[in-house]
Amino acid sequence: MIEVDGSFGEGGGQILRTLLTFSALTGTPFRLNNIRGNRPKPGLQRSHLSAVNAVASVCDASVKGNVLGSRTLEFRPSRIKEPLKLVIDVGTAGSATLILQSLIPLMIGRKITVTIKGGTDVPKSPTSDYMSCVFMGIMERVGIKGEIGVVRRGYYPRGGGEVIASDFRGGGEFSILRMGDVKKVVVMSHVTWLPVEIAKREAKAASEELSNFPVEVKIKEEKGTGKGTATLVYLEGESVIGADSLGAIGKRAEEVGKEAASHVLSDYRTGGAVDSFMGDMLMVYASLFGGEYKGSSLTCHAKTNAQVIKMFGVDLEINGVSPFTVKVRRPLVSGIN
Template sequence: MATEETPQTTNVLHIDGATLEGGGQLVRNAIAFSALLARPLSISNIRANRKQKGLKAQHAAGIKLVADICNAETKGVQQNSESVTFIPHTPKPGHYVADPGTAGSTTLLLQIAFPCLLFSPATPSETDSGESHLTLRGGTNAIAAPQIDYTIHVFFPFIRRHFNIDPHIYVKRRGYYPKGGGEVTVIVPHASGPLLALNLTSRGAVTAVRGRAYVAGSLPMRLVNLMVDAAKAQIISSGINKKLIDIEAVKEDESTAIGNGSGIILWAETEEGCIIAGSAIGVRGTNASLIGKEAAEDLVSNLAHGGCVDEYMQDQMIIFMALAKGKSTVATGPLSLHTKTAIWLAEKLTSAKFQTEEKPGTGRTIITCEGIGLESPSHAESN
């Protein structure tokens, strides 16, 4: 069981949480690497670049979740804390629960825990595959975080296709700001060996554009139709054939959704198996048509640079490129600050080496990485 006490601080690596993007992503990736590599670390100046500095409830819940997974000694893991010390042990597969008690994003809780459980050692006390179960509570469709639908339709398909790992996610209940109250269950399999290196440089033509537009609570269905119509018009104006577009319109069932919420996620599928997304969340006082148009503009912008991943996958894949065995090469759009931060942190905490090459006049970037080939520790090593 994880403990909140004064940890032994010998050989602790210090991370300045104000570096580059300086937000919660830096904290999540740093803690995940710490657990995966058994690397003690401390983080100061947490979220120093934000108006409200320090850990939010969601960030603290994520760190506590990983601390449970690897039986870590910790200090400073509470809301508003601007410094954390994290002394990990070997991650263990099992059943884990995280609940920030707010509408904090379930997908961000997944981001910090998923790599750790993926590389936890299989043990005789678990299933033969060593799979773990996560119960994550909070917001499922939140601003400034991937929607749960992104995980379902983009992130997990990416993991399955490129790493031969088959995670599953079940949405028991959707939760919206400010109430939260959503709940998802994630089954994380055990990686039986190192991840394969990525080679994604050819995208191919768009073969389909799919999507999901929704309202929940007391919001009327007409808002969904406005979002869908506006999104379709914007996509068609970009040159994509309307016959390729299929956007599901949903009124969430009151029994499986808490609070009022609305939004839309779109994803384009290509000849080479790439999935590129765009999304938007409904905001009170904003016309639903503008929400649909915003999501479509996001999608079209992510398609315009010709890369094989969108800006959201761009930074999320960095930790997996660093952990994979061999040289990965991925074509993306312009590097986001989140991606630059993820690369900086991966190189600081591991021996992985990244290179980036921008293609002049195209907006296209090639990211290469020589990964470390991480493997799960053996059962014997974990005792």
């Protein structure tokens, strides 16, 4: 059994999510102590508990400590089940996309459909548009296809959104080291139960930041269980680099658009081939299939993710900081549960 202190590195939910994924994939049990030890409110919150219970359902795990507020978790996986239709109701605005991060690697090549009810566009997590456009764009370059659909949006604090993920398949050794020439730039702004003019202002501000590129603007009026808005900006070349920004009370629409565009440009200018968010997410897939990539900035999340992944015997090498490269020479493909 692997024993982990949950206060190391970024000391948050990323440690738990990565442990769950690799435990289920390899059949390796773990015990996590001091869960989210570096957070103001440590222990399992609803979104983390939902991730634990979801992965446990997929791999028929025996679990101890899966209660709200728990600071210790013991997880003993069995075989991954299929066919399976899993419905997860977080009950709050807990991030549906972060829960998907733990589940998608388990779904590849299996008849598993997941429906998650919770927050689709909430702070400190990728938005559903980021997952559909940027994450899936990178997955295509890994040889993975799949579907991520938004039934309705859910925002903080109410939640109530719904995302469905299914039909994930493929995957193989990959090399994503160059962004190359930018062939496409998209600004995607949406509103739910707010004036569409807000989305147009966000998109205009983002486009002005991206004045050196021809920009394709997409404005959407969405369904959801509360008011909200967000902007996603992404650049597409040999790879995809993106960033999003959420609206908030007192935050001007122009600030939302400018924030997303500025973050994308900052990552792009490092010479990396993937953005700072994908820099840690892609590490999982390099570990599964073998591969290499160049990230824009080595974040604390990415460094922590690497440490957790190495606990499962993955030969993972990181060089540099901004940009940085990741190379996996001994992937898990032959050792997947």
